[in-house]
Amino acid sequence: MSIRRLEKQAAVARLSALRLKCSVEEAAATLVQWEAGRNSLLVPRQVALRELAAERSTAQDTAEFYKNRARMVRIAIAKELKLDAKSAAKLTFTMTYKDAWYLGPRPNLDASAMLAAVKATPAKFIELMLLKELIEAAAVGVNDTFVIGGFGPGVYLGSMSQASKKRLHLAESRFLIDAKHALVRCQISSKVFLKKANGAGDTPSSITRAVDSGEGYMVGVTRIVPDDYFELDARHHPMVGVSLQVTKIRQSRLYYLNVLTEFAEALFRKAGVPTERETFTATHCVDDAYVPLQPLANLRRPLIVVNATSQPMDISSLAPLSRFNDYFAGGYHVAGNRKVHFEAPVVQMADSPPESLDPTLNYLFLNGTPEGDAGSVRIAKQGKELHFQHVRTWTAYSALADGDVVADPYTQSKYRHLMAQDTMSVAMQGLNYGPSAIESLRTASEDQASRQLRESIKRCFVELSLKEALLGHRAIPIPATNVGPLALTLLATRQIRMGRKQRPKQLISVVDVRVEAGTITTERIRRTPWKNDAVAVIDFIGEYPFVQENGKEGIRDGRFWVVDKATGERLTVWFGDFVPKLILNDRYETIEAALAAQGKHLEAGRQQGSGGRYYSKARAFNLLPYYMSMYDSGGRGAERVGTRIAVQDRGSFIRIFVPPEGGINGSGDALSAMRDVMFYEADGREVQSELLNRPLVQLYIHTMTNGLLVGGDNSKMSVLEKLARLALEN
C-alpha cells in the first residue's frame, strides 16, 4: 500500500476560509473606504486588560473572575463611548489574553489618521467589521444596533426556533484573520446560556433577528445581555458537527460554518475586497494505511490496580478486569463492524497507594467517580487533618512542586513519577471509576452506564499498552509501510498559562525512536521537569533551535516535529484553528442551494412513506465530498467510504484529510479536522515541492490509527505524535 495519484477527477470541497487576493492592510483600507461611503467611521480600539482592577484580584481563573473582568471591560468601553448603563450592559467586544477590542469612533482623528489607525491593526479591524456587519445584516430597526459603536463578539448564530427558549444553544461566530497568509477563517464555538430567573425587567435579555440564508430559510443572529444569563458548560450540551436529518442539519456546526463563510464572502464582494474561496481537492490518496489495534490488544506486564478511593476493594470486585471473555464478550469495537478481543492481563491489587512505583509493572488508579464538573484532582495543605479541595491539574502540580501540599494519590504519583522527572519510566493510568462501580458491572448488562464503563476500561488498556511501547517494552507495528530503517527524534511542546503573576510553564518532550522492519521502537525519552522547566527548555532549544520561533516569546503550545537524526531534516504538523474545515461540495453556490437540490429526492422519499427525513449521502449529490465520495460526479464502481486518506499536495505543504470510518453517520457525527504537513531541510530551509517523495512524510501518512487512539474510528493524530504527547503530560 502506498501513496498513489488519484486517477479520476477528484471532487472540489469548499473550506471554511476565504483567501484575500490582496494584503490584509489593503483589504482593511478598502473596507474603511466602503465604510466611509456609508457615513460611518469606526476604528478598532483596545482596552488593556491588565489595567483593570479585576485583573489584579487574587482569585484568578474562576468563573466569577472572568465574569467580573468582562463587566469591567464593558464599563471601560461605555465610559469611552459615553454610553448609558442600559446600552453598556449590551456591549460586546473581542478579547485576546492581553487586550479587549471593540469598534468605536475616534472623533479627534481626521480621515488619514483614521486610515493609519486602521492600518496599524488591520486584522482586528476586519474581524470586528465582519461581526458588526453580521449584526447589522440582521437588524430591523435602529435600536437593534448601537449606532455609536461598540460592537464585538457575543454575536451568535442560532436556529430561529430556539430564539425564545429559556436555555439558549447558540453558535458563537468568530473570524480569524491570518495576516501572513491573507486568509480569513470562519469559526464556530458552541455556547449554552441559561436565562436568570430575575432577568432585567423592561429591556429584553436577548435580541434575535433573522438573516436570509437563501432559498427562503432564515438563520437567527442573536446578541444577549450577558448579565441576564449564566453560561453553562457547553461540553454537556454538545453541538452536532454534521447531521443529515432534515431539521437538525440547520442546527449543526456544518450549517453555521457555511452560513458564516457565505456571509463573509458576500460582504467582501459588496465592499469590493477581492477574495477567493479556499478549496480542497485531493491529488493523492492512501488506501488502508492505518496502524491496527490488534497487535497491541494485550499487556506484556502485570497490572497493579490501585484503590485511590475510600471504598473497600478486594480481588473479587476486580473480576471484570481479569475475566475479559465473560465481561467483554463483545470485544473492542474497532471499525466497520470489526472487533478486537483483548487478552486479559494478570491483575494484582494494591489496597493503599504505593509510595514508589515499580517500572516493571503497569498501574491502574481507580480514582472514583468525580462529582459534577470538579474532576478528580484534589489537593490539601499538609497537616494533621487534610481538607481536600478540587483544583485544576496545573495548580495541583505547582502546589506539589512547592512542596507544602498533598494531592490525591493519582495526581501525587503522576507528579512524582512523570511531571517532576526528566524522563519517563513508569506506565500508569487513571480511571475515574471506583471499585464498587467495577464490581457492579455484570457480564450481560447492556445499559448505557455499563457500556460507558466498559468503554473507559478498554480505553485504559489501550493507553497502558501504548505506554508499554513508549517505555520500550514492545514495538508498534506499522504494517502499511516499509519506510526505514530510520532513527527519528519526536518532539512535542506544551505551553501552559499559569496566571498573571507567574510565568507560563513550558514543557518539551523529546523521544528517540527507531523505525525498521515495519515497527516503531522507542529508545530514549527526555522531558522538561515541571519545577525546573525554564532552565531545561533552554538546553532543549540549544539542541533543537527550531522549537522556538522567536526567543522573546515562549515556545508555542501544541507543536509537534519529527526529526531525521541522520540527515537533520524535519517535518512539522499544523492543526487546530490554523487549518480550516471541509464544509460543502463547491459545485453548490450555498448550503441552502445544496439542500434545495435534494428537494425532489426528499419528496420522493416522503411519498414512498419511509424516507424523506434525511438528506441523501448519495454520490450523485455528494453534499460533503471526501466524507461521502472522493470523486466529482459520483464515479463508477464500488468506492469504499471512510478508509482512504485524501491528500492534497499544495507544493510547500501537504494537507491530509482522514475521513471518519464508514463515512458519515446521518443522524449525527463530528466534523473531521485536517492536518497540514511541512518539511524542512537540515539547514532550516522550507521545502517547496515534492514533499510526498520524502520518506519522513510517507512514514507520517502511514501512522494514522484505526480503533487505537479513537475508539472505533480513524485517528487524525499520528501514533508518532501520540508517543511524544504521552511522554509530555500523560
Add this chain to the structure above:
Amino acid sequence: MEMFQSFAQVLRDENEDWAAMSRGDLLFEYARNRWRRLRREHVIDITRTIFQALGRGERRPDIDMPRQFVYLSSEAARTVHLGLRHAHELRKRASPAQRAVLEQIERHNAETAIFVMPEERAAHGASSLKKAIAFRQFTSDMPKRFRSEGHARSLWTMLFDQLMFTDPLKYLSKLKDTGVPHAFLDGCYLHVPVAAEPYTKEVATAGRTEMVITDAFDGTETYDWIGSIAPDGLVAQLSPASRALLRSWKGFYVDTAEGAKKMLPQPWFVSEIMKGYIAELEFMEYVRIQFGISPDELALGERALQYVNLVEHPLYAELYQTYDFFLDAGPNALVAVDMKNWARTTDRLKKQELQDEAQAKHGRLRKLLPEKVVHALYVNLYGAQKLTVHRPPTGSIRFMSLFVPNTVGLGSWIPNENLTDALLGR
C-alpha cells in the same frame, strides 16, 4: 526638546502601531525607554562625527602628506565599533585613513576579546541565561520564607556585605561558608581575561530575556557596571563611603589556576544586590546628615526622628524586609521606607503593579500596628517616577528620589530636600 523630537521620529519609524498609541503610552515610553530607543541613533551620530574628523586630515590635496598619527580613545573606538553595526555605508566608502583606523579597531577588539571560539560565545549566552534565571529564582523565593524561617532572614542579611565591592573572592567564600546556595554564588561574578573589554548583548530564549556580558564581537552596548548603578554625574555627588566602593570600574583582578583574570559583576547581580546596597548606604547617609542619627548608634534623648530597633521588635519576623527601614517620627507616627532601585531600563515592576503592591503593603502594616499612623515612603536613588496613589484611610504613601537633577547652579545632581519633610511624616 531635541531628544523628544528624535524619540518621536524613531517611534514612528520603528513602531507599526504608532498611530494607535495613546498620549499616555507615548509619554510612558519616553520616560522609561528613551535611551533604549535612542541608543542606536546616538552611536551612529558619534560614529559619523569621528569619521568626519578622520576625513578632515586627508582633505589637503595641495600639501604633501607628512607621516601622521591618529590617537583614538578607547571609548571612541568602542562607539565607532558599535555605530558601524548600523551605518554600514560608512565602512563601504571609507577613505585610507578611516580604513587604517578600522583595521586597528579590529585588532584591538581581537586583543580584548573574552572568547576565542564562536561556539564558546554562543554557549556562554545560554549558560549566562541559565545562571540569571537561577539567580533571580533564588532572590525572589527567599522573601517568601522570611516570615517562617529565621535562617532565611540571616542569610539574606549576609548577602548585603560591602566586600562585594572590594574583595569578591572573600565575599563569595564567606557566603559559601554560611550555606548560600550555588544558584546565587555562581551568578554573582564572571571571570574574564585581564585585557578584556566587556560589552553586553541581549539573549532571549523561550520568553526569557537577559542582558549578558560578552565581547566586541557581538556586543550591542559597552558594559559599565558602575554606570548601571548611577550615572557618572551622580556618582560624583554620592557620599565618600559609596564613592570608595565604586572604584573598580575595570573589574576585580584575581589570580586563578589559569593565571591572572578579572572578575566582573554580572548585570543581574548589579541590579538586584549591589544597587540596593548603595541606595541603602546613601539613604542612611542622608538621614545622618539631616537628623544626626544612624541605625547602629541609636541617638540618646529626644529627637524628632528615631530608627526603630527592628531586631528587638516583638513583630520582627513579620516586619523583616517588608520595608527596608522603620523610623519613629513622634509618638504615633511610623515612617516605613522601602528602597526601590528601579532605573531607566531595569524596572520590572510596571507602574500599576507597584501602586497596588504599595497599597496592599500599607494595609498590612496598618493591621500589624493599629496604634500607629503609617507613612510608607518609596525611595529611589534617582529618577523615581511620579505616581498617583489613592490615599490610604490613615497615613500616606509617597514615591521619592534621594537625588534629583539640579536646575540651578553647577552641580548636576543634588539631594532631594523634600525628603526631609516626608521622613518626618509631614
